[in-house]
Amino acid sequence: MNDSSERYPQTQLLLADLAREFPAFRIVPKRGNHFSLAIDLALKLITLGAQRRYLTHYHTVIGYTLYVPPVWETMSDVARVILLRHERVHLRQRRRYGFLLFAFLYLVPLLPLGLAYGRARLEWEAYQETLRATVELRGFGALADGQLQDEIVRRFVGGDYGWMWPFPRRIRAWIDQWLQELQRAETRPLTAEPGPAGSP
Numbered sequence: 391m392n393d394s395s396e397r398y399p400q401t402q403l404l405l406a407d408l409a410r411e412f413p414a415f416r417i418v419p420k421r422g423n424h425f426s427l428a429i430d431l432a433l434k435l436i437t438l439g440a441q442r443r444y445l446t447h448y449h450t451v452i453g454y455t456l457y458v459p460p461v462w463e464t465m466s467d468v469a470r471v472i473l474l475r476h477e478r479v480h481l482r483q484r485r486r487y488g489f490l491l492f493a494f495l496y497l498v499p500l501l502p503l504g505l506a507y508g509r510a511r512l513e514w515e516a517y518q519e520t521l522r523a524t525v526e527l528r529g530f531g532a533l534a535d536g537q538l539q540d541e542i543v544r545r546f547v548g549g550d551y552g553w554m555w556p557f558p559r560r561i562r563a564w565i566d567q568w569l570q571e572l573q574r575a576e577t578r579p580l581t582a583e584p585g586p587a588g589s590p
């Protein structure tokens with residue numbers, strides 16, 4: 391066994407699941423990767439420099455490859471799992487829509503910048519999973535300071551993703567509503583799970 395199974399036990403379990411679901415899945419560092427350098431340049435041009443952190447701050451799934459910035463190396467086991475669960479949503483979207491439609495939904499709405507509804511919906515689905523994983527692994531207390539919620543809003547309305555959905559109050563409302571749903575799901579007793587009619 392290498393040391394990553396000791397240092398990252400939960401990550402290793404999730405990676406094993408991912409390998410079963412997506413055999414082609416792999417993780418590649420962005421640093422020194424020519425493809426990532428090219429995307430970085432294109433994003434800087436398209437967003438007029440607003441997205442200048444692609445190589446250093448963003449984890450990006452393209453095809454079945456997750457490109458990771460240097461911060462991946464310093465992330466905790468739980469932080470990696472939360473991130474991978476977000477990216478697993480994008481892998482499933484890609485499978486659900488097929489590569490071309492996924493790329494269309496995700497990339498073409500860059501034009502016009504600012505109202506990229508397709509991309510906003512795809513990202514929102516993935517951020518729902520980010521919030522769910524955070525609650526499951528860290529508890530609701532981890533959301534008490536509102537930092538993660540602020541960061542999610544910032545990602546939607548800011549230049550990082552090309553001002554994808556510039557309506558902060560709408561996004562706050564999505565987040566609040568989703569957290570209420572998660573809270574209800576957590577407090578619901580197991581016996582209240584829907585079962586076949588007439589079952590105890």
Ligand SMILES: [Zn+2]
Binds near residue numbers: 476480513
């Ligand atoms: Zn995402």
